[in-house]
Amino acid sequence: MTSTVPRVGVVTFPGSLDDRDARRAVDQMGGEAVSLWHADRDLRGVDAVVLPGGFSYGDYLRCGAIARFAPVMEQVVSFAERGGPLLGICNGFQVLCEAGLLPGAMIRNHSLRFICRDVWLRVETAQSCITGGLTPGETIEIPIKHGEGQWIATPEQLVDVERDGLVVFRYASRTGIVDDDHNPNGATNNVAGIRNAAGNVVGLMPHPEHAVDPDVGPTGGQPLFASLLHAAMAGAAG
Amino acid sequence: MTTFTFEVLVTLKEGLSDPQGKAVESALPSLGWTNVRHVRVGKHIKLDVEADDEAGALDQVRGMAVRLLSNPVIEDYQVLEVAPR
Amino acid sequence: MTTFTFEVLVTLKEGLSDPQGKAVESALPSLGWTNVRHVRVGKHIKLDVEADDEAGALDQVRGMAVRLLSNPVIEDYQVLEVAPR
Amino acid sequence: MSPEDHPLHRQLGLTDDELVKIEATLGRTPNRNELAMYSVMWSEHCSYKSSKIHLRTLPTDGPAVLVGPGQDAGAVDVGDGIAVVFKIESHSHPSAIEPYQGAATGVGGIVRDIVAMGARPVALLDPLLFGPLTEERNRWLLAGVVGGIGGYGNCIGVPTVGGEIRFADAHTANPTVDVMCVGVADAADLITSQARSAQQGSLMVLYGASTGRDGIGGVSVLASATLDDGAEGARPSVQIGDPFAEKLLIEASLELIAAGSLEGLQDLGGAGITCAVSESAARAGMGASLDLDAVPLREPGMEPFEILTSESQERMLAIVHPSKLGEVRAVCDRWGLTTAVIAELTQERGLTVRSGGTVVADVPASSLADDGPVYDRPLTPPARELANGEDPTFAPFDKELTGVVMTVLTAPNVASKRWAFEQYDRLVQGNTVAGPDSDAAVVRVAGTLKGLALSTDSKSRFGRLDPFSGAVHAVAESARNVAVTGAVPLAVTNCLNFGNPERPEVMWQLTESIRGIREACLAFDTPVTGGNVSLYNESGDSAIWPTPVIGMLGLLDDYRLRVPSSFPRPGLAIYIVGETFAELGGSEFAESVLGVVAGKPPALDLSKERALHRFLAAAARGTVTASAHDCGDGGLVIALLEAAIGGGHGFAVALAGDLPSHVALFSESASRAVLSVDPADEDALVGLAAEHGVPIARLGETGGPRALVEGLLDVPVAELRDAWENAIPRLLGET
Numbered sequence A: 001m002t003s004t005v006p007r008v009g010v011v012t013f014p015g016s017l018d019d020r021d022a023r024r025a026v027d028q029m030g031g032e033a034v035s036l037w038h039a040d041r042d043l044r045g046v047d048a049v050v051l052p053g054g055f056s057y058g059d060y061l062r063c064g065a066i067a068r069f070a071p072v073m074e075q076v077v078s079f080a081e082r083g084g085p086l087l088g089i090c091n092g093f094q095v096l097c098e099a100g101l102l103p104g105a106m107i108r109n110h111s112l113r114f115i116c117r118d119v120w121l122r123v124e125t126a127q128s129c130i131t132g133g134l135t136p137g138e139t140i141e142i143p144i145k146h147g148e149g150q151w152i153a154t155p156e157q158l159v160d161v162e163r164d165g166l167v168v169f170r171y172a173s174r175t176g177i178v179d180d181d182h183n184p185n186g187a188t189n190n191v192a193g194i195r196n197a198a199g200n201v202v203g204l205m206p207h208p209e210h211a212v213d214p215d216v217g218p219t220g221g222q223p224l225f226a227s228l229l230h231a232a233m234a235g236a237a238g
Numbered sequence B, C: 001m002t003t004f005t006f007e008v009l010v011t012l013k014e015g016l017s018d019p020q021g022k023a024v025e026s027a028l029p030s031l032g033w034t035n036v037r038h039v040r041v042g043k044h045i046k047l048d049v050e051a052d053d054e055a056g057a058l059d060q061v062r063g064m065a066v067r068l069l070s071n072p073v074i075e076d077y078q079v080l081e082v083a084p085r
Numbered sequence D: 001m002s003p004e005d006h007p008l009h010r011q012l013g014l015t016d017d018e019l020v021k022i023e024a025t026l027g028r029t030p031n032r033n034e035l036a037m038y039s040v041m042w043s044e045h046c047s048y049k050s051s052k053i054h055l056r057t058l059p060t061d062g063p064a065v066l067v068g069p070g071q072d073a074g075a076v077d078v079g080d081g082i083a084v085v086f087k088i089e090s091h092s093h094p095s096a097i098e099p100y101q102g103a104a105t106g107v108g109g110i111v112r113d114i115v116a117m118g119a120r121p122v123a124l125l126d127p128l129l130f131g132p133l134t135e136e137r138n139r140w141l142l143a144g145v146v147g148g149i150g151g152y153g154n155c156i157g158v159p160t161v162g163g164e165i166r167f168a169d170a171h172t173a174n175p176t177v178d179v180m181c182v183g184v185a186d187a188a189d190l191i192t193s194q195a196r197s198a199q200q201g202s203l204m205v206l207y208g209a210s211t212g213r214d215g216i217g218g219v220s221v222l223a224s225a226t227l228d229d230g231a232e233g234a235r236p237s238v239q240i241g242d243p244f245a246e247k248l249l250i251e252a253s254l255e256l257i258a259a260g261s262l263e264g265l266q267d268l269g270g271a272g273i274t275c276a277v278s279e280s281a282a283r284a285g286m287g288a289s290l291d292l293d294a295v296p297l298r299e300p301g302m303e304p305f306e307i308l309t310s311e312s313q314e315r316m317l318a319i320v321h322p323s324k325l326g327e328v329r330a331v332c333d334r335w336g337l338t339t340a341v342i343a344e345l346t347q348e349r350g351l352t353v354r355s356g357g358t359v360v361a362d363v364p365a366s367s368l369a370d371d372g373p374v375y376d377r378p379l380t381p382p383a384r385e386l387a388n389g390e391d392p393t394f395a396p397f398d399k400e401l402t403g404v405v406m407t408v409l410t411a412p413n414v415a416s417k418r419w420a421f422e423q424y425d426r427l428v429q430g431n432t433v434a435g436p437d438s439d440a441a442v443v444r445v446a447g448t449l450k451g452l453a454l455s456t457d458s459k460s461r462f463g464r465l466d467p468f469s470g471a472v473h474a475v476a477e478s479a480r481n482v483a484v485t486g487a488v489p490l491a492v493t494n495c496l497n498f499g500n501p502e503r504p505e506v507m508w509q510l511t512e513s514i515r516g517i518r519e520a521c522l523a524f525d526t527p528v529t530g531g532n533v534s535l536y537n538e539s540g541d542s543a544i545w546p547t548p549v550i551g552m553l554g555l556l557d558d559y560r561l562r563v564p565s566s567f568p569r570p571g572l573a574i575y576i577v578g579e580t581f582a583e584l585g586g587s588e589f590a591e592s593v594l595g596v597v598a599g600k601p602p603a604l605d606l607s608k609e610r611a612l613h614r615f616l617a618a619a620a621r622g623t624v625t626a627s628a629h630d631c632g633d634g635g636l637v638i639a640l641l642e643a644a645i646g647g648g649h650g651f652a653v654a655l656a657g658d659l660p661s662h663v664a665l666f667s668e669s670a671s672r673a674v675l676s677v678d679p680a681d682e683d684a685l686v687g688l689a690a691e692h693g694v695p696i697a698r699l700g701e702t703g704g705p706r707a708l709v710e711g712l713l714d715v716p717v718a719e720l721r722d723a724w725e726n727a728i729p730r731l732l733g734e735t
């Protein structure tokens, strides 16, 4: 399937909330958003996949625990194994961890409260499908909104993640200082987003889809979607 | 002073709907388990209390269960002592 | 087919910090309990399973605990059978 | 107690007269089920029996009004075939018992009202009043209520964009928890009783959650009885919200509406199935035959009266033509919702209820829905001297003012509510132009340039001193909050929170407040399209202050022209519009510094207020103003400080006039706002003010790191922000 405009599938699970917002962001950034339904086993030939934010199945048991078994996920997993760009935002990140595509897990924010706030992220690597155009060390502003965003991992996982440079973003100050004062949810090592070894699978708690339109928020999400569309293009071409 | 370990189970009162339980129950069939009913999800709290004797400790844990660990309006609780290791 | 009732306890692995447990622990002193330590908050799941025999039922519940009810990366689980009423 | 002194009808909250009326309607004595149905439908909560005759005096129509009071929610036309549906509701009584679930299910209820009109919910606002945070129970209530609003709202994908939090002793026993929801619909898709005409043989399809014993008689127990230690008995009626089920309900319902599969739609709230079925039938001018055996139950062995009155959450009732039943089932299945055909519309006006094949209730549908009792309860004003006392305006005062300013800035009513609104998702749906930290929230209508400006306001401190004045101020402030963004106030919803209407003084407060809303809404051309009444907010002899909460809807033709409330940059000129008089009666200064709630609330000239709104809209349209913030609690100085803190820019101003300094700083004279303006636009601004006959005066400039009021105040903005933003967390013992 070749197209001049990269086609990005956005999966809607029961309880997905930011699926419309993710589709809008893809379109605004020049891609073509394609709705994917949790119960379909078909990715409709998309060039990249986004698992959006929300509360899939209410997140009552554990965030993402149930969504990960949705029929569409089999296709998503093999799409990722074939190297396809796969982005999990907030609840989508939690689904990727539950599905074992990314290391670690999310528990409740250390404040035990939901937090909706614009935060600064320090880019840790350009080796990922959403940081292609960025330089490690630079900071971007993007909102967070979650109650269970505290990323944790087993000691072994943590060693690997840091050794292999799998951290994509850390919560930081505007100037890139990473410390407890700039860690909104208590995440281990201020981790806000991580990738798999190949870099085609990325999950992050902040919401880049809410940081594209300057009329309603910051614009730190623009380069991330630009990068994702670029990766999708490459996949589509190659 | 001795240390006693207790477990407190906090469960929704019968008759109240349990969204968590419902979510689990409706997820199980797609994993191949169609034979599960009446799923109820509650809290399990484990803690150590310093006290002179077991009875006193138990009393205190009951107090915590009522005042902090559960909301008697919607939840029941149950205190179990864990055999000392 | 018989109905067996089980309880599944899901708890955060030792060594992982437990924000809920910490919150409880730090709330207790203001209520007058300064003698409580090691508070851990987990889930308590109760369910009924239809199966031919107890062993088979237990097996299935273990399966549910691993695949759905707990996240092995961060949680341990424990399955208890409830004596039939 | 023997059944003689406590016959069933009284236990169910029906008076002897009401029983007589029921017997007259039926021509026989009602059975248990029928009694239960009448008791819930004729409760204060469902029948508005104490307030009805007074609510009729509110102005309810105007060119833009599509749907006025009387339906699930009001609707106004904002142009281009777009309808805005909005309504406010109270869930105070349940929240006093279980704050998290009480508030959560309150959100669920008002959202279903909006959906039932055929609109997609696009915004939530949550005005809240509590007792002082110095008491542990009040802290518990605040944390629970805010948690519940976030827990539910965040999970259904509707942004919470505003509200307010106030504190007063009178709310210690009875917190006030109101929730406002705003929805957007294609005007053509609006579901009103007129819109789609249901017909004989049409089916009533119940979809969503199953029906359980929770919330049995919740309405009569929780909403029509005072909460003393009687709370004990009310407890089983508390319910657990399931926001996930609600989200599925919203999506399925909107899909059904868009597909034109429905003849009507009703949410299930107070009085459950009884209310939904009887109202739908009555609206269609028909009757219905209802089969309780068809209702999906959560628990075995439920009795007919339980099924009839259960208020289990997350259920909706669709009126469906038999030919469309398949479509409806398919959509609900797709969203994982169970459906059940529970009733059919009939030509005879009766509501016939069957269970196990036999008729268990048979009453005229309209007698439940429309013929409830209406009371003209006695009312008497309180003895004056009780009320006002010494007016603080004239109390001698010579304290050092910096500390006093800090006291007012950190007073719970004035302090930042960030602690609360950061727990709410204000971003989802991607249309939030301005959120909880501006005077009014601004939410754009997707696919257009239109912006909805939304504000909720209550002035119970003024209301305590003069209910009429308190209500007028509440409407004026909500309109002003909308106007400072540049929007034109369009229409009003309101929630009337009061004590026990059987006490003449409370009835007087209620009627005075309604009179105040009427006067103000007439003056502003903002019709009242709906609302809610919450009575019996008292325990023992402590009633809440008269608390009408106003929800204002304003419209911006182009959301990009929205005026922010904070100073956007240094080097701007600062002006005050409106006049400042010696008015400290009922002010924040009087309460938090002098420790009294006394005196005469500020005067309010409705025509001057209206002129201010027109001026602000014109200035915004001409892009003359750089920022505009209304002067509310704490007066001019607090308005200046909030604008400085929000923008991160200091200022230097001088106050002219011969008022005593503390009066000039803290007077709460109405109809004022603080503006900042680019020097290049000063003449234009002053010209516009003259045109609109609005007094305007230059105070100084923005810039620098300090907030400087010549001779009175000189403090770093950073210090002010820290004090303002940490005041609530400190009271909660978190910093």
Ligand SMILES: Nc1ncnc2c1ncn2[C@@H]1O[C@H](COP(=O)(O)OP(=O)(O)O)[C@@H](O)[C@H]1O
Binding pocket: D125, D126, D127, D128, D160, D161, D162, D163, D164, D165, D413, D414, D417, D420, D421, D435, D436, D437, D438, D439, D440, D441, D456, D457, D481, D632, D633
């Ligand atoms: N409970 C709440 N939920 C959401 N926003 C709130 C809440 N309480 C206060 N706010 C926001 O904080 C801001 C300040 O509140 P308030 O002092 O009541 O404003 P105003 O005086 O302009 O009515 C308002 O914009 C309001 O929307």
Ligand SMILES: [Mg+2]
Binding pocket: D439, D481, D630, D632
């Ligand atoms: Mg204001």
